[in-house]
Structure formats: structure tokens, C-alpha cells
Amino acid sequence: MDYQINRIEYTKEMAKDYTILVPDMLDVHFMFIQKIMEQEGHRTVLLKNKGRSVIDAGLKYVHNDTCYPALIVIGQFIDALQSGEYDVNKVAVIITQTGGGCRASNYLHLLRKALAKAGFPQIPVISLNVAGLEKNSGFQLTLPVLIKAMAAVVYGDMLMLLRNQVRPYEINEGDAERKRKYWTEKLCEDFTHSKGLTRNEMRENLRQIVKSFAEIPMEKREKIKVGIVGEIFVKYSALANNDLEDFLHEQGCEVNVPGLLGFLTFYIGNKLEEIKIYGGNKVKEFVLEQVRVYLTGIEKIMIDAINEDGTFKAPMPFRKVRELVAPVISYGCDMGEGWLLTAEMIELAEHGYKNIVCAQPFGCLPNHIVGKGMIRKIRELHPDANIVPIDYDPGATKVNQENRIKLMLAVAKENM
Ligand code: SF4
Missing domain, CATH: 3.40.50 (Rossmann fold)
Known part of the structure; x- marks a missing residue:
């Protein structure tokens, strides 16, 4: 043609x-x-x-x-x-x-x-x-747009995290999802009036969000805790990963999907590292450094909001995640999700999410190296880590993927 x-x-x-x-x-x-x-x-x-x-x-x-x-x-x-x-x-x-x-x-x-x-x-x-x-x-992409986009990342991460921590324990089915929808609509409306974007407004909103999720009636149930890591699209997109989060929920799991803020900080950090090693524009370096500081600041606001309330488990600060991975893989591995993918597996294991699905797209060499390729090394540090790499490609059937995850869950049940 x-x-x-x-x-x-x-x-x-x-x-x-x-x-x-x-x-x-x-x-x-x-x-x-x-x-x-x-x-x-x-x-x-x-x-x-x-x-x-x-x-x-x-x-x-x-x-x-x-x-x-x-x-x-x-x-x-x-x-x-x-x-x-x-x-x-x-x-x-x-x-x-x-x-x-x-x-x-x-x-x-x-x-x-x-x-x-x-x-x-x-x-x-x-x-x-x-x-x-x-x-x-x-x-x-103007500066005001970028600021709004960064706020969107923080709010999105917070809502995803709280929804996942409440959903398996809610007494009235659908409460967590309803609350997520409510906040998404409210914050979108606030965005229309340029509200919710300053650090103070974010702090207040994030506190309110945590408080409102903590008010949802929950009961203690024993759940298998499963983390999801992987190539960014397959990790997050239900379209690409065949509704992985919903499947795990149906199997009686509590799911933890590390947020997008970590990836952004990783991306900016890599750009700074490149300038340090290979040289580059000083103005660009200055701007990137300001963005890094800003991201670290809003990450702290988010983590503080969760810890002050005390009901939910906050993610680790990016700085700590970066330190954790240092003995395992070089920061020079920055293709695809790079060292961050390995770091997220270690973070999850340390946080009690020892069962991990590593979502790998077909043909993705970088993430096979930092994902599947690092499993043995992670098991040396965390012998009880129960990690399953799952390939996603046009020929892989959902049934096959789910069966492999079910095998991982069977091991998780035994370990429980
Ligand atoms: S090879 Fe690169 S672009 Fe392709 S899926 Fe992997 S990380 Fe993404």
C-alpha cells in the first residue's frame, strides 16, 4: 500500500x-x-x-x-x-x-x-x-500547566493508594470507589477555578481526603498483600494488563501499585545525572533541580498527610527508595523504568507486600533486565519475596496470565 x-x-x-x-x-x-x-x-x-x-x-x-x-x-x-x-x-x-x-x-x-x-x-x-x-x-506546556499536572499526579497517587488500601476491607461494597469518584470530581471542579494547586491547598485537600477515606466503615480481614510493578503502561493500564488490579481484588488481595510521583522524580533525577556526567546547559540544570525540589516537597506533604492520620500505610520517600536499591543495581540503569523498577520491588517487600506481580510487555528488553533479571538478587535480600513476572503481549491469553498469578497466590497463601 x-x-x-x-x-x-x-x-x-x-x-x-x-x-x-x-x-x-x-x-x-x-x-x-x-x-x-x-x-x-x-x-x-x-x-x-x-x-x-x-x-x-x-x-x-x-x-x-x-x-x-x-x-x-x-x-x-x-x-x-x-x-x-x-x-x-x-x-x-x-x-x-x-x-x-x-x-x-x-x-x-x-x-x-x-x-x-x-x-x-x-x-x-x-x-x-x-x-x-x-x-x-x-x-x-506552560509553567502553570506543568504545576497543575504535578498536582494531578499527587492527587491521583493519593486516591489510588487509599482506594487500594480500603477496598479489600470495606463493609459496604463500593464505598472506596465511590469516595474516589467523589474526590476526583471535586478536585477536577476545583482545578477549573484554579484551586487546590498551591502547596497549602494541597496539604489541606490531602488531609481531608485521608480523613474521608478513614471514615469508611472497614473490618479487619486477612488478605494477601500483592504489589504490582513493571513497565509503566502495562503496570497502570487496565487495558494493557487485562484488568490486573480488579482480578487481584476478586482473588481476595490487597493491592499496592507504587505511584507516578516516584517515576517523575526518577525521570528528573536521571536528567540531572546525565548533565552531571556528560555536561549540559546550566539553566536547564537549574530548572530541573527546582522541579526535583518541588516534587520532593509535595511528596513530603502527601506522606505527612497519611502518617498524621495514622490509618493507612504511606509510601516510602523517594530518597529512601533510591538508597535501598544502591547495593543491588547501578543508577546508570535508566532505560525503561530502570533501577526504579528494581527499587519498587524491594520497597514493596520491605513494606510487607512480599507477593509481587512484575508486569512485563513483550519485546521490552530494558524492563526484562531490571525486572525479571533482578528477581534472584532480590530474593537473596528477601528470601520470602514471592515474585512472578508476567508477560503481556498480543498472543498471551488472559487465562494463562491469571493462572500464573493464581500459582503465585497459592504460594502466598501457604506463606501466610
Ligand atoms: S522497550 Fe522501552 S518503550 Fe518499549 S515497552 Fe519497554 S520501556 Fe517501553
């Missing part, structure tokens, strides 16, 4: 009446992101199409050697565009571009190629990046 790949810029003119499609990665966090984009004047839709048609569209338009997250994100876009729900001449798609050495930096080009092949060469692809890569005159 003949097709041409041109870069179509998303212009200010388009921003007036185009709809931007956002892939389904993190339910809670992306609702906030969607709200922020709407406040900036962009009409957005958070895609929810799922199932075999998404995977088939990915397989049809992306080479099957490509890593699974790329395949499934592109598949979701094309499946949505082919559904007839959108005016394909008034729609754009957005995708993250990390700027790292991994293939994630190149998804953009894969997506453009796939869109052209599927008959949508006119659709602009917006790169969401903070590394100064591709720019679009109609979509800009």
Missing part, C-alpha cells in the same frame, strides 16, 4: 475546533489531565475502547516486533478512529514522548506511520514531552 508520512503540526487554528484523543493509561490521573487540557481550551476525549478489536488494530498497523505498549496505544487510537464516532478531519491524537534512549521516544513516528497506513494521514500527532522535543503551536 502506498502511503506518505508527513508531520502535521497541531496549530492554533486547529485548537479552536479539534478534539484531542487521549489513550487510556491511568484512570484517575488522566481524568485530571483531561480537565487541565480542557481548561487550556482543548476539547479532549479519554479513550475507553478496549478488547480484541484494539489489539487487532495494533497488530494490523504496527510491526509485531514492536513493544506491546506501543502496539496497544496505537491500536486504541486506530480502533477509535475507525469506529465512526469522531470526525476524522477534526481530530488529533496525543502521545507521551520521554526523550530517553528507549523506544518510547520513537512511538510518535510509529504512530504517524500507522495512521497513514490506516488512511488517516491528515491527523496531527501531538507529542506530550518536557524534553523540548517536537513542538506544536496549538499545544504548549
Whole structure:
């Protein structure tokens, strides 16, 4: 088939009446992101199409050697565009571009190629990046937008953490999820009025959120504690990991999914490390350092809010997580989720979540090294760590994945 790949810029003119499609990665966090984009004047839709048609569209338009997250994100876009729900001449798609050495930096080009092949060469692809890569005159990441995005990460992490710690013990089924929805809607509304963004407002909101979750009637039940780590998309996206969190909940587990704030801090830290080793722009170094300090500050606000109340278990500060992993893997391992993935497994084991699902996409070499490749080493430190690596790819069946997890849970029950 003949097709041409041109870069179509998303212009200010388009921003007036185009709809931007956002892939389904993190339910809670992306609702906030969607709200922020709407406040900036962009009409957005958070895609929810799922199932075999998404995977088939990915397989049809992306080479099957490509890593699974790329395949499934592109598949979701094309499946949505082919559904007839959108005016394909008034729609754009957005995708993250990390700027790292991994293939994630190149998804953009894969997506453009796939869109052209599927008959949508006119659709602009917006790169969401903070590394100064591709720019679009109609979509800009300004400082106020970045501040709102960081607040979205903290609120999203907090709601995810509390929902997961309450859900297995709630007396009235659905209370935790209802509370999460309530806070998501309230905070999105606050965002519309530029509220909830300063550190003081965040402190107050986070305290209120913890208090309101602590008021949910709960009863003590013995639950298997399971942590989820892995490549960022497969770890968080129910679309990619076949509803892993829900499955574990149905199996009677308490789930712990380390938050996005840690990943952001890891990313900024790596950029600073690169400048230290290879040299670089001093202004950029200064800005990155300010962002790192800001992230550490809001992490402290979040952890303090949980500890002051005392009902729930707070995550470890990033600084501590970084220290924990030092004897095990080099900080130079920064491809994919890098040393952070190994560190999260150790953090979970130390925090009592000794049963761990390590979600690995097919074709993801970096995360096979820092995930599956580090299991033996982690077991030397934590002999009771019960870790199962699960591969996610278009050919892997949900039944097969769930059966492997059930075997891990059988060991967990014995250990209990
Ligand atoms: S981290 Fe893995 S899945 Fe993500 S782009 Fe790199 S190789 Fe692909």
C-alpha cells in the first residue's frame, strides 16, 4: 500500500475546533489531565475502547516486533478512529514522548506511520514531552500547566493508594470507589477555578481526603498483600494488563501499585545525572533541580498527610527508595523504568507486600533486565519475596496470565 508520512503540526487554528484523543493509561490521573487540557481550551476525549478489536488494530498497523505498549496505544487510537464516532478531519491524537534512549521516544513516528497506513494521514500527532522535543503551536506546556499536572499526579497517587488500601476491607461494597469518584470530581471542579494547586491547598485537600477515606466503615480481614510493578503502561493500564488490579481484588488481595510521583522524580533525577556526567546547559540544570525540589516537597506533604492520620500505610520517600536499591543495581540503569523498577520491588517487600506481580510487555528488553533479571538478587535480600513476572503481549491469553498469578497466590497463601 502506498502511503506518505508527513508531520502535521497541531496549530492554533486547529485548537479552536479539534478534539484531542487521549489513550487510556491511568484512570484517575488522566481524568485530571483531561480537565487541565480542557481548561487550556482543548476539547479532549479519554479513550475507553478496549478488547480484541484494539489489539487487532495494533497488530494490523504496527510491526509485531514492536513493544506491546506501543502496539496497544496505537491500536486504541486506530480502533477509535475507525469506529465512526469522531470526525476524522477534526481530530488529533496525543502521545507521551520521554526523550530517553528507549523506544518510547520513537512511538510518535510509529504512530504517524500507522495512521497513514490506516488512511488517516491528515491527523496531527501531538507529542506530550518536557524534553523540548517536537513542538506544536496549538499545544504548549506552560509553567502553570506543568504545576497543575504535578498536582494531578499527587492527587491521583493519593486516591489510588487509599482506594487500594480500603477496598479489600470495606463493609459496604463500593464505598472506596465511590469516595474516589467523589474526590476526583471535586478536585477536577476545583482545578477549573484554579484551586487546590498551591502547596497549602494541597496539604489541606490531602488531609481531608485521608480523613474521608478513614471514615469508611472497614473490618479487619486477612488478605494477601500483592504489589504490582513493571513497565509503566502495562503496570497502570487496565487495558494493557487485562484488568490486573480488579482480578487481584476478586482473588481476595490487597493491592499496592507504587505511584507516578516516584517515576517523575526518577525521570528528573536521571536528567540531572546525565548533565552531571556528560555536561549540559546550566539553566536547564537549574530548572530541573527546582522541579526535583518541588516534587520532593509535595511528596513530603502527601506522606505527612497519611502518617498524621495514622490509618493507612504511606509510601516510602523517594530518597529512601533510591538508597535501598544502591547495593543491588547501578543508577546508570535508566532505560525503561530502570533501577526504579528494581527499587519498587524491594520497597514493596520491605513494606510487607512480599507477593509481587512484575508486569512485563513483550519485546521490552530494558524492563526484562531490571525486572525479571533482578528477581534472584532480590530474593537473596528477601528470601520470602514471592515474585512472578508476567508477560503481556498480543498472543498471551488472559487465562494463562491469571493462572500464573493464581500459582503465585497459592504460594502466598501457604506463606501466610
Ligand atoms: S520501556 Fe519497554 S515497552 Fe517501553 S518503550 Fe522501552 S522497550 Fe518499549
